Amino acid sequence: MIAVIDYGVGNLFSLACSLKAIGSDSVVTNDKKVIANAEGIILPGVGAFGDAALKLKESGLGDVIKEEAARGKKLLGICLGMQLLFEKSYEYGCHEGLGLLKGSVRPLSELITGKLLIPHMGWNSLEITKNSPIFRETRNGAFMYFVHSYAAVPEDGSLAAYCGYGGKITAAVSKDNVFGCQFHPEKSGREGLAILNAFIKA
Amino acid sequence: MITKRIIPCLDVKNGRVVKGINFLNTVDVDDPSSLASYYTDSGADELVFYDITASAEGRKLFTDFLARTAEKVFIPLTVGGGIESTADFERVLSCGADKVSVNSGGFKNPSLFKEAAMLYGNQCVVLSVDVKRVNGSFRVFVKGGREDTGVDALEWIKKCVSDGAGEVVVNSIDTDGVKKGFDIELLSRVVDLVNVPVIASGGAGSAEDFIELFEKVPGISAGLAASVFHRKEVLIPDLKKKMAENGIPARI
Numbered sequence: 445m446i447a448v449i450d451y452g453v454g455n456l457f458s459l460a461c462s463l464k465a466i467g468s469d470s471v472v473t474n475d476k477k478v479i480a481n482a483e484g485i486i487l488p489g490v491g492a493f494g495d496a497a498l499k500l501k502e503s504g505l506g507d508v509i510k511e512e513a514a515r516g517k518k519l520l521g522i523c524l525g526m527q528l529l530f531e532k533s534y535e536y537g538c539h540e541g542l543g544l545l546k547g548s549v550r551p552l553s554e555l556i557t558g559k560l561l562i563p564h565m566g567w568n569s570l571e572i573t574k575n576s577p578i579f580r581e582t583r584n585g586a587f588m589y590f591v592h593s594y595a596a597v598p599e600d601g602s603l604a605a606y607c608g609y610g611g612k613i614t615a616a617v618s619k620d621n622v623f624g625c626q627f628h629p630e631k632s633g634r635e636g637l638a639i640l641n642a643f644i645k646a
Numbered sequence: 647m648i649t650k651r652i653i654p655c656l657d658v659k660n661g662r663v664v665k666g667i668n669f670l671n672t673v674d675v676d677d678p679s680s681l682a683s684y685y686t687d688s689g690a691d692e693l694v695f696y697d698i699t700a701s702a703e704g705r706k707l708f709t710d711f712l713a714r715t716a717e718k719v720f721i722p723l724t725v726g727g728g729i730e731s732t733a734d735f736e737r738v739l740s741c742g743a744d745k746v747s748v749n750s751g752g753f754k755n756p757s758l759f760k761e762a763a764m765l766y767g768n769q770c771v772v773l774s775v776d777v778k779r780v781n782g783s784f785r786v787f788v789k790g791g792r793e794d795t796g797v798d799a800l801e802w803i804k805k806c807v808s809d810g811a812g813e814v815v816v817n818s819i820d821t822d823g824v825k826k827g828f829d830i831e832l833l834s835r836v837v838d839l840v841n842v843p844v845i846a847s848g849g850a851g852s853a854e855d856f857i858e859l860f861e862k863v864p865g866i867s868a869g870l871a872a873s874v875f876h877r878k879e880v881l882i883p884d885l886k887k888k889m890a891e892n893g894i895p896a897r898i
Contacts, residue, residue, distance in 0.1 A: 457742045461717045491767060563769050563812065565843055566867060567691055567897045568648045587649065587897040589722060591769045608647050631722050631744065633686065 446470040446644060447482035449509065451499045453524065454490030462630035466641045476508050484643070485512060489524030493533040493549060493594070496524055497541055506542055513544055518621045520578070520643045526617065526624030527596055535594050544622050546600035552593055556610025563593040568607040568615070568627075576604040576618035577646035578625070581638040588615065588627035588636060595626065649895040650860050651691035651868035652882055653845065654875040656681065658727075659698050661707030679715040685875070686719050688882045691897055693719065694747070694815075694870060697727030709741045716742020726774055730754050732761050739766065747772040747815060750788035752806060753795060763810025768842075773811035775803060777832060778819040784832060791819045799832075800839055807840045814840060815870060817847040825851025828859045828869065837865035850874050853885045860894045 448459060450472045463470040463486075470486075471478060479485060487509060489496050500506035513519045521529045530541045533549035541549070552562050567587045572579055590607070596614045604618035607627075617624040623643060629636035656663045656678070663678040682693055695715075697708040705728070716723060725738045726747030735746050746766075751758055752773065762771045776787045777799040784799035803814055816836050818829030828849045837844050846859055850871040859869050874880040889896040 455739055457713075457740065458716060458720070458744070461742070462720050465718065465720070561841055561843055561867070564648070565769060565813070566648050566651055590648075630720060633721050637720060 445482050446484045446486060447479045448472045448486045448488060449479070449505060449525075450474045451496070451503055451505050453496045453499060454488055456488060459486070459488055459522070459630045462637055462640060463644075466637050466644065468640070468644045474503065474505060476504070479505075479508050479512065482517070484518040484520070484646075485509060486643075487519065487521045487525035487528060489522070489528060491524060493524065493527060493535040493541070494537065494539040496528060497533075497539050500528065500542070510542055510544065513622055516621050518643065518646055519544070519623065521624035522630075523592065523626060523628060526626055527594060529617070529622060529624050530596050530598070533594065545596075545598060545602045545617060545619060545624070547596055547598040547602070549594050549596050552595055552609075552613070555595055555597070555613065558610045560610045563591055564609050564613065565591045567632075568609060570605040570607060570615055571612075572605045574604040574618055576616070576623065578616065578618060578623050578639055578642045579604070580642040580645075582635065582642070586635045588625070588629070588632040588639075590615075590627045592626055596624075647895045649691070649897045650866070650889065651845075652689070652856070652885060652896075653692045653694055653724075653868050653870040654685045654690050654882075655694040655696065655847070655870050655872045657696050657698050657872070658708055658711060660701075660704045661699075661711045664698070678711050679718065682715045682719045685882070686721055689886055689897070690721065690882055691868070692722045692724065694724045694726065696747075697725065699727075705737075709737060712738060712743060713741040724772060726772070731758065732765055735762050735766060735770075739770070745770055745772050745813065747774040748811075749774040749776070753788060759806050759809035759811050763812070768810050768812030771811050772813045772815060773803065773806040774815040774817065775799060775806075776817045776819055777829075784835070787819060791822075800835060803836060804839055807842055811842065813843045813845065813867075815845040815847055818849060821849030822847075824849060825855075825874070827851065827855040828863075830859070830862045833859070833863045833866055837863055843867035845870050847871070850880070853880050853888045856880075856885055857888060857892050857894065860889065861892070
């Protein structure tokens, strides 16, 4: 069973539907026992980093996620959920993340060159840089759907794929049992579902 | 590289897709969500649904249809039609919409863009605007293009974006239905004006019209159309292939 963390950030309807569509036994929950008993954890999230980090901290769910990941449980962060895996974010100030991956989250405006729209919104292709279990069913160049104004800058070699948008923007990370994708696999058609499926089977 | 998006638009009335669907004889038109699946399988990058129902019962049928579609269609879904409050946002977002498009609701409720952007983020708030030339200037029309608001379209677009609209769908009434191509002049003005994605609507009659759009207005993010797709005058796989042949980034 996969626990999708419900901490009051964003709409989980599509994610729950996509997991159901690939036949995954998953539950949207904030129950710490359910999370502790799950085979894997998905940390979703849409919105502002500071607000989400505070909700994780105040609910105690952040500590549960850290403990479970430290015990080796597989964890997938999606979009803001991926950014929260890092040490800190510079979105409206400086906020502390879960610190499961080394590095920070920075505004796209500082990371990209050229006259490009922000948010980075739409379909972009993956340049896979690491042989990660979440890419077991994914071809290099596969298109995924992105919507974000901030991006992670990993410092400990967790980068697993980037996409080109005025530079190399972190698209996915993978380190041991901790995975993350900046794009929305639940909104990226069949190729997105393949990534969720690979995580479930990882 | 980020691709140019191709977006079919479906009008939904009382939970049924209307306009041109009789031409799509390969799909079960009694089930609108299978029409959505058909477009997804043919390579649509996003789907837009406009709820053209007026009654409360019709609205309920629409959200039922939306939820049924979102259960099996895993690409971004934008919903518009009758959105006048954040309660309307909530109603469609909880049924699987990713973005919500506001048209005349922006006139009825001037704080809607600000409120919705605060609650759901700019990426979720889409301005949809119907534009027509009047005495040499671009004007905003409402009520399905029947009523001139007297408001300058470029001013309106600029204001709504600064209030929080994270994307703009520009529908040119002058080119809509004529099938002789998109309104290049208007669209060029809009992409120069704002720094959020702009979606072109109105006028597509052939794949070449999309190519012309992306070549002449490089800043445009997407092309939207309804009847040319419904009537199979343009097939999305062929269009994507033509885009790629012309060096326009496309998701294939």
